[in-house]
Amino acid sequence: MALKVDHVSYLYEEGMPLSRKALDDICLDIPQDQFIGVIGHTGSGKSTLMQHLNGLLTPTEGHIYYMGRDISAKDFDRKMLRSKVGLVFQYPEHQLFETDVFADVCFGPKNLGLPKEEIEGRAGEALEKVGIPREMYSMSPFELSGGQKRRVAIAGVLAMQPEILILDEPTAGLDPRGREEILDQIRQLRRQTHITVLLVSHSMEDVAEYVDRIIVMNQGRIMYDDVPKAVFAHYRELEQVGLAAPQVTYIMNALKESGLEVDTQATTIQEAACSLRKVFSAVGR
């Protein structure tokens, strides 16, 4: 197991009158080579949990193990952990600061104290993975579009060559094509490198389309942890906690209620279209 979260709880403002539990007895296994979606309403604890995974926050109770070793242990190398578990925050383009795109992506590996050739090799590779062409390397980050800036910021984390990549709402504020481009790039990246990706998202449609497993957070606890179809079958319960199913799931359920034998487990357009084509061909249309 790449990461193991073992009965972790976290208290904000521990010992203070306003102290509250942001995480409550979380247990999770995060293996290598998996695409995981993390959903939950604002304040459900998902960002707090993500910040535990690379040691930015330390559990009040419980332990987190990276490759079997407790990351809170005194002799544990946290700097190594942060290069292995890469965290891309929301609106990461606000963190671009170098004079050109290439220098910005070099910043991380440079801090690892690597030789110059390796730094530049990694930066070039990372930029290639996110689809930023060579002509843009010498441009100022501020000359890029929103989607491009975001991809450069992601490249900055990839250049650290993480084994686990955590993306906190990487598509917020992007136009529909920009969203698709980023998510397709991530899918492509996973095919090439078998990196584990945790995608925190408010878009149920994106999660349904891309991930293999969904973790649903609510009030600091894990509500569901399963494959997308199984999670979205609980759409009524998800609504209770401020979430929803992909719109396709609602359409299929409405069709079912109208008396049609359709697959209510469909969560993507392709699956829904496939199920409906079968219904139509059964009546000879």
Added chain:
Amino acid sequence: MDIIEAKEVSFEYVRRDEEGNVEGTTRAVDHVSLDIRQGEFIAILGHNGSGKSTLAKHMNAILCPTEGTVWVDGKDTRQESEIWNIRQSAGMVFQNPDNQIIGQVVEEDVGFGPENMGVPTEEIWERVEESLKAVGMYQYRKHSPNKLSGGQKQRVSIAGVLAMHPKCIVLDEPTAMLDPNGRREVIRAVRALNQVEGVTVILITHYMEEIIHADRVFVMDQGHIAMEGTPREIFSQVERLKALRLDVPQVTLLAYELQKSGIPLPDGILTREEFVEEVGKLLGK
């Protein structure tokens, strides 16, 4: 009566190098003409960088046109002496609720606008009450904005604008940072303002589902208005929208996929109910 009229409006940003010398100009809005009538629900779509936010900022005189003229409630936005009247007629709500809320208590925040306008104290409280009720946040009037969810904060921002008794509200991606529930709450509040209070709404968004109830949709591309029509007219053109880096609601896309495999569903289906009905018709139910 037009609440907003734009005639041949162009806007150029001046690009500067590091020493502040002018490098050139970028035309973000290019000869746009439009009329928005009092009480309409208008949606503006467009990819990142299409000029939609720049255009929106002309609607309450945050920006003034480089060429052409914008009239808000009959007043030319270049008339400095009318600027406060213009901003009172057309209020603006932005993407990030945390950048817009200044009060320590919800009701104080909402009262800030009318207070600045010199409204008598008695009336301020009346306005605060009715505005908070209109967005469904009255029970939170004594709360600290810090403790609210994203959707609730955004509704407080809208109430803050509403308390200035505007004729028109411009919302620039008000739901981009919200979870599904927050998005629903905000869109419901916006629709109620339009339908119950008769406030003109101009909504900019990347979520196609949010605008199916709009009266008219404008699609921006490269500073121009590329498409204009009712949601049904606009969303019937799936390929054209995709070419403009946009999308259609999932139900529309599902119908489109089925059309492509020869199932004769009509163009531009916008809601689940319509879809179920049309599928039922075809299957003779």
